[in-house]
Amino acid sequence: MPVNLLDFDTAGLAAWLESRGEKPYRARQLMRWIHRAGVSELDGMTDLPKSLRAALAGEVVVTAPAVTRDSVAADGTRKWLLSVGTGNGIETVFIPETARGTLCVSSQVGCALECAFCSTGRQGFNRNLTAGEIIGQLWWANRALGADLAAGKRPVTNVVMMGMGEPLANFDNVVTAMRVMLDDHGYGLSRRRVTLSTSGMVPWMDRLREACPVSLAVSLHAPNDELRDRLVPINRKWPLRELLAACRRYIDGAASAPDRADDEDDPVPTGVAAKWQRAGSPRDFVTFEYVMLRGVNDTPSHARELVDLVGDLPCKFNLIPFNPFPDSGFERSRAETIVEFQGELLSAGFVATVRKTRGDDIDGACGQLAGQVLDRTRRRERHEPLEDTRA
Numbered sequence: 404m405p406v407n408l409l410d411f412d413t414a415g416l417a418a419w420l421e422s423r424g425e426k427p428y429r430a431r432q433l434m435r436w437i438h439r440a441g442v443s444e445l446d447g448m449t450d451l452p453k454s455l456r457a458a459l460a461g462e463v464v465v466t467a468p469a470v471t472r473d474s475v476a477a478d479g480t481r482k483w484l485l486s487v488g489t490g491n492g493i494e495t496v497f498i499p500e501t502a503r504g505t506l507c508v509s510s511q512v513g514c515a516l517e518c519a520f521c522s523t524g525r526q527g528f529n530r531n532l533t534a535g536e537i538i539g540q541l542w543w544a545n546r547a548l549g550a551d552l553a554a555g556k557r558p559v560t561n562v563v564m565m566g567m568g569e570p571l572a573n574f575d576n577v578v579t580a581m582r583v584m585l586d587d588h589g590y591g592l593s594r595r596r597v598t599l600s601t602s603g604m605v606p607w608m609d610r611l612r613e614a615c616p617v618s619l620a621v622s623l624h625a626p627n628d629e630l631r632d633r634l635v636p637i638n639r640k641w642p643l644r645e646l647l648a649a650c651r652r653y654i655d656g657a658a659s660a661p662d663r664a665d666d667e668d669d670p671v672p673t674g675v676a677a678k679w680q681r682a683g684s685p686r687d688f689v690t691f692e693y694v695m696l697r698g699v700n701d702t703p704s705h706a707r708e709l710v711d712l713v714g715d716l717p718c719k720f721n722l723i724p725f726n727p728f729p730d731s732g733f734e735r736s737r738a739e740t741i742v743e744f745q746g747e748l749l750s751a752g753f754v755a756t757v758r759k760t761r762g763d764d765i766d767g768a769c770g771q772l773a774g775q776v777l778d779r780t781r782r783r784e785r786h787e788p789l790e791d792t793r794a
């Protein structure tokens with residue numbers, strides 16, 4: 404089987420080349436051809452020595468998952484359905500806005516964590532995506548959107564790991580892919596522009612801080628353990644007290660991460676910058692995502708409980724109107740309820756935004772990715788690895 408060069412970050416590719424008796428520094432050249440220029444054929448990599456191209460011929464490929472559907476919504480949101488074998492599909496969504504273009508990337512085929520309001524969770528878990536399948540979504544999107552990174556034509560300015568799956572449950576592959584996103588020989592995105600969203604896998608949040616600090620979003624969805632146990636079952640393993648402590652550690656650790664200050668057009672929210680932004684950090688606050696479920700977690704008293712819960716933790720809130728799906732058992736909160744909830748957070752001095760629903764006509768909204776996953780894993784097995792790693 405040929406090796407897929409999309410599976411490597413620069414360090415991994417250098418090590419692989421070296422193991423084959425090649426010069427490790429060629430990795431940087433290869434990465435630039437593959438990711439910055441979007442070239443998939445060795446013949447197109449014109450400044451690579453012929454001897455290296457000949458040595459690699461037939462041994463390597465550059466292959467992203469095949470696109471089986473490509474839909475564009477009335478608001479410009481674009482969704483690709485990608486085939487990852489055995490009849491399974493994953494989705495990648497591109498959300499263009501005036502000053503930025505955000506790509507919502509999947510990390511697993513399905514998800515084992517079974518959050519009550521999530522259609523991916525309903526579908527069960529099939530398998531982790533490889534690093535190549537993860538970075539392949541950005542590689543493909545850049546090609547499809549006519550990117551020319553060398554010439555500064557950069558349609559994707561931000562990546563959010565908010566598609567199908569729990570990214571921290573596929574830690575190594577997600578970190579490898581995110582390193583390519585950040586690498587100047589890859590996509591050169593700043594750490595502020597790459598966001599990982601987790602349902603709260605506490606030990607892996609600490610590891611992420613060490614391995615690849617990027618902007619962190621945490622799916623909170625409830626202000627107390629009783630409700631969160633029900634909505635986000637992983638809370639039974641790592642309850643709110645532990646989750647919030649991990650958020651605090653993440654922010655402290657992130658402060659020493661190197662970064663470029665290239666985000667003048669994407670500032671941290673007013674107030675947050677002055678209070679918390681420290682030189683060299685990706686984001687010195689956590690974004691809490693909070694899905695708005697009618698009559699479940701959306702009353703003003705829930706909002707006040709949330710304010711008490713987070714205390715002085717540097718954070719902002721992103722309220723997500725629930726995206727309904729068949730037999731979900733939940734309804735989206737009314738618009739006026741969401742405004743009232745937001746008002747409680749604002750008046751307590753927090754930054755709180757309401758996520759716009761995008762691409763409704765193509766089921767494009769993050770967190771509601773269509774398609775059935777063939778669930779190959781029994782429920783008990785799914786939970787065992789989590790038990791094992793709990794210290």
Ligand code: SAH
Nearest residue numbers: 521565568569600601602622692725726770
């Ligand atoms: N597994 C990760 C990231 C993927 S989901 C996580 O849970 O954080 C991205 C976001 O969409 C999460 O905040 C998730 O809770 C939310 N989400 C899931 N289903 C949703 C739905 N039906 N409506 C609105 N948001 C949803």
Ligand code: SF4
Nearest residue numbers: 514517518521524602
């Ligand atoms: Fe998995 Fe996230 Fe969906 Fe929960 S919300 S089931 S963690 S994808």
